[in-house]
Every structure is written in C-alpha cells, then in structure tokens.
Amino acid sequence: MDSQNPSDKAAPQDQMAGYQPVSRRPIGDVFRKTAHGAVRICVRLGIHPDVISYLSIVAAALAAVCFWKAAAAPWLLILGPAFCYLRLWFNMLDGMVALASGKASWRGEILNDLPDRVSDILIFVGVAHSGLCHVLSGYWVALFAVLTAYVGMFGQAVGVQREFSGIMAKPWRMVTLHIGSWIALALVWLNADAGRSATGATSSTTGATLTVLDWTCLVVVIGCVQTIVVRLSRIFRALREKGGRK
Numbered sequence: 001m002d003s004q005n006p007s008d009k010a011a012p013q014d015q016m017a018g019y020q021p022v023s024r025r026p027i028g029d030v031f032r033k034t035a036h037g038a039v040r041i042c043v044r045l046g047i048h049p050d051v052i053s054y055l056s057i058v059a060a061a062l063a064a065v066c067f068w069k070a071a072a073a074p075w076l077l078i079l080g081p082a083f084c085y086l087r088l089w090f091n092m093l094d095g096m097v098a099l100a101s102g103k104a105s106w107r108g109e110i111l112n113d114l115p116d117r118v119s120d121i122l123i124f125v126g127v128a129h130s131g132l133c134h135v136l137s138g139y140w141v142a143l144f145a146v147l148t149a150y151v152g153m154f155g156q157a158v159g160v161q162r163e164f165s166g167i168m169a170k171p172w173r174m175v176t177l178h179i180g181s182w183i184a185l186a187l188v189w190l191n192a193d194a195g196r197s198a199t200g201a202t203s204s205t206t207g208a209t210l211t212v213l214d215w216t217c218l219v220v221v222i223g224c225v226q227t228i229v230v231r232l233s234r235i236f237r238a239l240r241e242k243g244g245r246k
Helices: 006-015 029-033 036-045 049-068 076-101 106-128 135-157 170-190 192-199 212-245
Strands: 200-202 209-211
Touching: 029 076, 036 076, 049 076, 049 106, 076 106, 076 170, 106 135, 106 170, 106 212, 135 170, 135 212, 170 212, 209 212
Parallel strands: none
Antiparallel strands: 200 209
16 A cells, blocks of 8 residues: 555545445454455555455355255355355445445445345355255245345435344354254264254144244244344334424
C-alpha cells in the first residue's frame, strides 16, 4: 500500500462516493476476529472483494459435493459442514475487505448478496441428492432459504432497514445442517449395517421413512417460515413508523 502514488490512493475513495453501507449483517466479534489477519493480507496484496465473494461459491460447491457423495462415504458429513462454515467466513471477509480497502459500492452489494443465494441453492441441492433424505426435502429448504433472504431485502428496497432477524437466518441454517449431519453420521457409524434406516424413523401413519436429514430439513423450513413472518412484521412496523414521521 505504501508504494501507491496519491492518485492510486484516491481511486478507492472515488468508488465509495455517494455510497454508504446501510445494512450490514450483525456478526459476532469472536467470528469477526478470525478474519482480521486475512483482511490485512487481502488489502496488502490488492485482492478484490469480488474474488472473495466468488470463493464463497466455490466453498459452497465443495460442501454440496460432500453431501452428494455422503451416502457412499459418510465421513464426508464432517467435511460438508466445514465447507459451509468456510462459505460463511468468505461471506464475512468480502465485506470487511471491501470496507478496509475503500472498495465498497452499490455494485459490491449485489456481488456480496448474489453468491449467497447461489451458495444456499448449491448446498441444499447437494443435500437433496445425498441419498440420506428425500430429494424434495433438500429442494424445499433451498426454496425457503432463497425466499427468506428475499423477504429480508424488502425493507431496504422500500426505504427502511434490511432485515436479518429471525431464528433461521443464513448462519443458523448452516448450524442446523451441521448438527443434523453429525447426528446422521453418528447413527451411521453406530449401526453401519442398518444403512438408511439407521438415520431415520418410520411414520406409523404413512409408512414413510423420515431420516435425520429429513427432520433437519423440516426444522430449517419451519424456522424459515418463522423468520419470514418476523422479518415482514418488522418491515411493516418500520414502514408505519416512517409514515408517521412524515
């Protein structure tokens, strides 16, 4: 950075002209601290935050492959959640690098958010085709994950705050999947000969088998419904308060 001429230093500030971040996802200090060193390295090397955003998709794709192949190699249920957390880490890092390097912009807002939606779809499609749950379970979660994020953006679109509230925001979807994956793995290891039945329970009314990952997907969908309701109610309340101040 010290080797740059004055015009080079001014360029990032020009990119931020007229732009101020108005909605940043609340991130725990402990998690944020894990990226401080990486932020300094990225700024020093001139790594663009868009590159980091694309890396989050790569991490999600690796997670998807792990879940997809998990029936044949159950140990991949350890790696899958790890790549999910790497995806979250890249999602955090790109915004931190953008702000630290003066490259935050409205364009960056799009490229920060779009990979998130792609990542959600990739991960849960991988779960859908894992053979450890019903295919539709994974696709329903992918649908509701995108819908939940879409509703959260409504507030910003209509001139109030973007909503990150609710019990099944993006990080908690990954945590829930992590817990479900490791429970499924533990059951497979405890009763390897039982195969698929080791990860689920049979419904006495329908005769259908619900595996641990089916139940995990159901929990995520229910949580997404609660999150959508909470976000809409907060956005509507903010709109009423905004209207009352005029």
